[in-house]
Amino acid sequence: MKKTFKILTIIGSPHDVKSNTRALIEDFVEEISQKGLELEHEIISLGRKKIDPCRGCWNCTYERPCPINDDLTELKSKMIDCDMLILGSPVYTNQVTAQMKAFFDRLFTWCHIYPLLGKYSLSAVTTGNDGQKETAAFLEKMLATYGTMSFGSIKSMGAFTSGFFPWRNEARKKNKKLAQKVANTILEKKIPPPRKIQRSIFKVMKNKMSGIHTINCMKYGVPAGQPNPLKAKVKLINYLFRKMNISDKQIEKMAGYLPFELSWWRDRNWLGAKSLKQIMNQPVPNEFDVKKRLLQL
Ligand SMILES: Cc1cc2nc3c(=O)[nH]c(=O)nc-3n(C[C@H](O)[C@H](O)[C@H](O)COP(=O)(O)O)c2cc1C
Structure with a gap:
């Protein structure tokens, strides 16, 4: 039909x-x-x-x-x-x-x-x-x-x-x-041409989520199946934390920032993605119920 x-x-x-x-x-x-x-x-x-x-x-x-x-x-x-x-x-x-x-x-x-x-x-x-x-x-x-x-x-x-x-x-x-x-x-089931704004939004979002992932991994280790944070990123974050006198308590809070969103990115296997196109071409994992997750809040 x-x-x-x-x-x-x-x-x-x-x-x-x-x-x-x-x-x-x-x-x-x-x-x-x-x-x-x-x-x-x-x-x-x-x-x-x-x-x-x-x-x-x-x-x-x-x-x-x-x-x-x-x-x-x-x-x-x-x-x-x-x-x-x-x-x-x-x-x-x-x-x-x-x-x-x-x-x-x-x-x-x-x-x-x-x-x-x-x-x-x-x-x-x-x-x-x-x-x-x-x-x-x-x-x-x-x-x-x-x-x-x-x-x-x-x-x-x-x-x-x-x-x-x-x-x-x-x-x-x-x-x-x-x-x-x-x-x-x-x-024709085609997609509209890509827009510049999509690229900049992906960059901002990816930086934010991989930043939280990195701080999380620094504090609690890398969860199974998730990418190792970039060494350069870990080094930079450590340097900034020292320079800004960030306390352990503050680091713990940062690691726990946006947990709903972080689990979304982790469970969809997006953290290693390099572009919006890549995540669009990635199938939704079987056990990931988009509607249920979005409506539970
Ligand atoms: C509170 C208010 C603020 C408005 N501000 C502007 C404005 O800054 N510039 C403008 O050109 N028109 C402005 N308008 C006009 C509306 O944008 C315009 O009439 C619009 O088509 C109304 O759409 P709607 O019928 O879908 O509500 C304003 C209208 C209202 C009621």
Whole structure:
């Protein structure tokens, strides 16, 4: 049986059907569907969901449940199950809305583990007349951080107040070509071209996780099946710790930093990887249940 392609759109607008950002995305998805792609499109407006701001307790990184009980689990589950994630936001004072930012903050651990690795994605931004570039860049960064493969950003100005979007037709025309490219790429089961930001995010993440792994190994030894830390790295860390007078207690705390994320990287055998492409081509180990791990927090 042919599988329906699932697109999930999450919009940071407080508005639902009146949202300009929703209109921009709906037009785009309609263009995609004209290429014969059988798809299901669900749109969720964060303004219609309860997503409280992060309380900064760090529970999630220690594999302890989040103290907030709201709609986040439902959204997480939908993101894990979709084939393509569209993140959209209106520009509010030069950035995404507070609702969108709260949503990202609550997905703190997701910033270190490529939870949506290999899924297609797109970002969308509407605005009166400015702020679209930085807002789109931020959404693109988050999509890359989650491991998705983005087709880029669709943006429109001339969306003055919600429901008053005189530039709408112009935006649809402008985005038609990209929509066709998206549809073809999906139908041909190809991946969008790599982006520079993906490379820099991989570097940052790999450095962070292998740094924690190294300090951990220095303190407790190398766990079976895990790579030996680089000798040069151990030497450098020892040198820095001495120079900065880092105490044993502080080292112990650093070794225990981001344990949820470290076990993710270790159990997926990512610590020896040299590129994002390499981890994308690596199969998920049989005993590693992505959804269960992501939903337990
Ligand atoms: C609180 C608030 C802040 C806004 N800030 C900006 C801004 O900095 N620059 C701008 O050009 N438009 C700004 N706008 C206009 C919205 O970005 C624009 O109307 C958008 O299309 C609304 O999208 P929505 O209907 O999906 O909520 C702002 C609107 C509101 C309500």
